Amino acid sequence: MSVPDAASRLCTACGLCCSGVLFDLVRLQPGDSVPQLQRLGMKLRRKTTKPWFPQPCQFLKNGACEIYEHRPTRCRLFECQQLRRLKEGETTEQDASAMIGLARRMVADIEALLPPLALGSQPPTLGERVSAALEEKPDLKLQRLHNRLKRLLDREFRVLG
Ligand code: SF4
Numbered sequence: 001m002s003v004p005d006a007a008s009r010l011c012t013a014c015g016l017c018c019s020g021v022l023f024d025l026v027r028l029q030p031g032d033s034v035p036q037l038q039r040l041g042m043k044l045r046r047k048t049t050k051p052w053f054p055q056p057c058q059f060l061k062n063g064a065c066e067i068y069e070h071r072p073t074r075c076r077l078f079e080c081q082q083l084r085r086l087k088e089g090e091t092t093e094q095d096a097s098a099m100i101g102l103a104r105r106m107v108a109d110i111e112a113l114l115p116p117l118a119l120g121s122q123p124p125t126l127g128e129r130v131s132a133a134l135e136e137k138p139d140l141k142l143q144r145l146h147n148r149l150k151r152l153l154d155r156e157f158r159v160l161g
Pocket residue numbers: 010011012014015016017018022078079080081082083100157
C-alpha cells in the first residue's frame with residue numbers, strides 16, 4: 001500500500017478542508033493563474049491584494065475536486081495533521097479513516113440541528129450556520145457539539161503556524 005494512494009483514499013472520503021468545515025476561504029498565491037481559474041468558473045473575490053474564493057468550495061463534488069489538475073497552490077500544498085502523521089508513520093490509514101469518520105459524524109450531528117440550507121447563492125460555512133442558528137435561538141446541545149468539533153479539528157486536523 002503506498003502512502004499517496006492511502007492519502008488519496010482518505011481525502012476522497014473526507015473533504016473537510018474544502019467543505020467549509022476547516023476553512024472559511026482559500027487565498028490564491030503567486031503563480032496561481034487568475035484568468036485560468038476564472039475560465040474554469042471559479043468565482044473569485046478580492047478584498048485585499050490576494051484574490052480568494054469562499055468555502056464551501058463550489059468545485060467539491062462527491063468528495064472530489066472537479067478542477068483537481070488545476071487546483072490552486074494552497075489546495076495542492078495543504079496537508080492536514082492526519083495526512084502528515086500518515087506520511088511520518090505516526091498513524092495508519094485505518095486510524096486516520098476512523099478519525100475522519102468521527103469528524104464527519106460530528107458534522108452530520110451538528111447539521112441535523114441546523115435549519116436547511118437556502119438554495120441558490122454561496123452557502124455559508126458550518127461555523128457561520130451555527131452562529132446564525134445560535135443568534136436566532138440559544139441551543140446548548142448545538143453549542144456543545146460545535147465546541148467539541150472545533151477542539152477535535154484543532155487537535156487532529158488543523159496545522160498551526
Ligand atoms: S482534511 Fe485532510 S484528509 Fe480531509 S480532505 Fe483535507 S487533507 Fe484530506
